[in-house]
Amino acid sequence: MLMIDCPWCGNRDESEFMYGGEGxxxxxxxxxxxxxxSWSDYLFMRKNTxxxxxxxxxxxxxxxxxxxxxxxTVSYEILNTHxxxxxxxxxxx
Amino acid sequence: xxxxSLFSLVRNGINHHSNWDRVWRNPNPRPEYxxxxxxxxxxxxxxxxxxxxxxxxxxxxVLEKGYIGGGNTGRNTEIVRSNYLxxxxxxxxxxxxxxxxxxSSELNFNxxxxxxxxxxxxxxxxxxxxxxxxxxxxRLNGIDSELLSTEEVKGLVPIINTSPDTRYPILGASLxxxxxxxxxxxxxxxxxxxxxxxxxxxIQGCEVVxxxxxxxxxxxxxxxxxxxxxxxxxxxxxxHSTVLANMAGFRLPIETHPLQAxxxxxxxxxxxxVVMSNSVHAYVSQTDRGELLAGAGIDAYVGYGQxxxxxxxxxxxxxxxxxxxxxxxxxxxxxxxxxVDTTPDACPIIGKxxxxxxFLNCGWGTGGYKATPGSGWVFAYTIANDTPHNLNExxxxxxxxxxKLIDEHGAAGVAH
Ligand SMILES: Cc1cc2nc3c(=O)[nH]c(=O)nc-3n(C[C@H](O)[C@H](O)[C@H](O)COP(=O)(O)OP(=O)(O)OC[C@H]3O[C@@H](n4cnc5c(N)ncnc54)[C@H](O)[C@@H]3O)c2cc1C
Ligand SMILES: [Zn+2]
Numbered sequence: 459m460l461m462i463d464c465p466w467c468g469n470r471d472e473s474e475f476m477y478g479g480e481g482x483x484x485x486x487x488x489x490x491x492x493x494x495x496s497w498s499d500y501l502f503m504r505k506n507t508x509x510x511x512x513x514x515x516x517x518x519x520x521x522x523x524x525x526x527x528x529x530x531t532v533s534y535e536i537l538n539t540h541x542x543x544x545x546x547x548x549x550x551x
Numbered sequence: 552x553x554x555x556s557l558f559s560l561v562r563n564g565i566n567h568h569s570n571w572d573r574v575w576r577n578p579n580p581r582p583e584y585x586x587x588x589x590x591x592x593x594x595x596x597x598x599x600x601x602x603x604x605x606x607x608x609x610x611x612x613v614l615e616k617g618y619i620g621g622g623n624t625g626r627n628t629e630i631v632r633s634n635y636l637x638x639x640x641x642x643x644x645x646x647x648x649x650x651x652x653x654x655s656s657e658l659n660f661n662x663x664x665x666x667x668x669x670x671x672x673x674x675x676x677x678x679x680x681x682x683x684x685x686x687x688x689x690r691l692n693g694i695d696s697e698l699l700s701t702e703e704v705k706g707l708v709p710i711i712n713t714s715p716d717t718r719y720p721i722l723g724a725s726l727x728x729x730x731x732x733x734x735x736x737x738x739x740x741x742x743x744x745x746x747x748x749x750x751x752x753x754i755q756g757c758e759v760v761x762x763x764x765x766x767x768x769x770x771x772x773x774x775x776x777x778x779x780x781x782x783x784x785x786x787x788x789x790x791h792s793t794v795l796a797n798m799a800g801f802r803l804p805i806e807t808h809p810l811q812a813x814x815x816x817x818x819x820x821x822x823x824x825v826v827m828s829n830s831v832h833a834y835v836s837q838t839d840r841g842e843l844l845a846g847a848g849i850d851a852y853v854g855y856g857q858x859x860x861x862x863x864x865x866x867x868x869x870x871x872x873x874x875x876x877x878x879x880x881x882x883x884x885x886x887x888x889x890x891v892d893t894t895p896d897a898c899p900i901i902g903k904x905x906x907x908x909x910f911l912n913c914g915w916g917t918g919g920y921k922a923t924p925g926s927g928w929v930f931a932y933t934i935a936n937d938t939p940h941n942l943n944e945x946x947x948x949x950x951x952x953x954x955k956l957i958d959e960h961g962a963a964g965v966a967h
Contacts, residue, residue: 459860460852473862477851479806498952502804502895506793508855531807532855 460534465541466521478514480504481526507531514542552748554659574740575747580754580779584612586934587772587781589759589795590788591615593624593735593920594912596742596753597927598785598934600658603749605928606935611751612781613743614774616758620739623789624920626857626889628812628834628846630825631921632669632730634689634696639945639957640898641692646942647925648729654924660741662733663839669730670704672828672874674719682725689727697726710821710877717873719831732825732836738923762798762909769799769908785910785934790855790890792913801905803913804951805892808849809859810917813886817841821877831870843878845871849891849917858888891916896956901930901943910934911948
């Protein structure tokens with residue numbers, strides 16, 4: 459079981475949270491005008507990184523807010539959690 | 552390859568089992584191959600076997616970073632069935648189920664394929680509607696499938712709790728009689744041994760760390776045992792598919808998740824069918840040794856660590872105990888995890904890639920073991936002919952651009 463540090467509530471058991479997959483995916487500004495390739499990339503393609511991964515979690519049985527976590531996907535260790543918007547979407551992981 | 556037989560068993564018994572042949576050679580990689588298969592799981596080994604057998608290509612290496620069958624192939628709950636909802640999936644899995652029928656004698660290796668039958672339980676009116684829809688779809692596709700009432704389930708599995716007062720009452724089930732289990736590491740060894748007999752080099756402890764390209768084509772792989780040239784490359788690395796795609800320079804609609812299973816102490820025979828329940832995310836069978844073999848759902852997060860969280864195990868275990876109260880005090884002796892490659896539509900990707908000469912077989916997620924022979928067969932066809940077979944054409948990577956998904960998720964009792 460992971461212990462997850464919600465930026466609003468502090469450390470809680472994993473079972474209070476829902477996973478939201480890769481973080482910082484930017485929705486295309488103008489979906490009507492982009493190609494099928496770019497739409498597919500946005501909708502389906504994932505970094506699925508082996509290593510440091512930026513992902514989103516929802517504290518569903520707590521404050522019910524979304525936040526970002528930087529997690530190592532082999533050891534599962536969570537290095538940081540951030541409020542949404544606190545870090546820049548262009549960051550590396 | 553010396554054939555296994557009653558005679559060879561007796562002869563080797565007299566010699567105190569000291570003269571058995573190596574099951575496969577342990578060669579050093581050659582500098583160049585016609586086909587290099589990355590990943591020595593069941594799918595990679597079956598691909599090599601069918602390339603040699605059906606397409607007469609024998610200058611093949613299977614490169615495995617650990618030992619063969621050490622990935623999901625040797626970690627699954629062994630369930631074999633073909634009762635998928637959509638035509639494309641049903642045909643692919645049924646093709647594979649047909650190959651299972653004679654596989655032990657074809658490979659001269661006892662895979663212990665046991666047609667004990669697979670039950671998929673329904674716990675709500677909606678479950679039962681979905682199940683009858685799937686049973687009808689299966690029958691239209693020529694796949695054996697039956698709808699059972701609560702009493703019929705009880706008749707087949709007397710120890711199951713069919714009381715209406717449970718959290719998830721059993722309202723009925725589908726039954727596929729040709730479904731069952733087969734010994735998973737035997738599948739890796741059987742295909743490995745038979746491929747080796749055709750001259751395929753199985754190279755263990757050899758991790759691929761890079762894919763070299765020239766003029767937009769794949770030309771070879773960098774490995775921990777040096778550079779190996781290849782005319783064609785097939786990738787069958789399950790949970791590591793994205794890692795390999797990154798080396799080749801394209802993206803995949805894959806997420807890698809931990810998936811866990813466990814076995815208990817052996818007990819007397821009490822369960823002679825496979826019981827699965829999608830809504831409570833649990834599945835259990837009893838092995839020939841008497842252990843209960845059971846599995847859970849995936850951990851929600853991305854994970855490459857071959858282990859998951861206890862809460863997921865606990866959830867599946869508590870569901871199984873509710874279905875089978877007599878299991879409540881049996882002890883778990885071993886628990887493990889694999890890492891499965893899930894796709895958005897819960898169907899595999901088998902075909903060509905944006906990189907010429909590089910072929911991909913992945914996305915089998917929680918349920919690719921049953922497809923091992925069929926997957927190897929169609930992948931071998933695709934690599935040999937540089938074009939997909941009718942059976943795997945719908946399972947292209949392009950479907951995520953065209954939108955022609957094959958939505959088995961939820962629709963078909965899909966897990967495992
Ligand atoms: C707990 C669990 C239960 C399951 N239950 C069932 C079930 O009941 N029925 C069913 O049909 N399916 C089940 N599955 C799914 C099934 O096990 C898989 O879909 C199937 O075995 C995948 O086979 P594979 O050969 O593609 O992958 P694997 O057996 O995982 O083989 C891939 C191989 O690639 C190797 N590799 C990775 N990267 C590299 C590299 N860079 N270089 C060289 N080698 C590399 C790995 O070491 C690995 O051995 C289950 C899976 C799990 C984990
Ligand atoms: Zn919170």
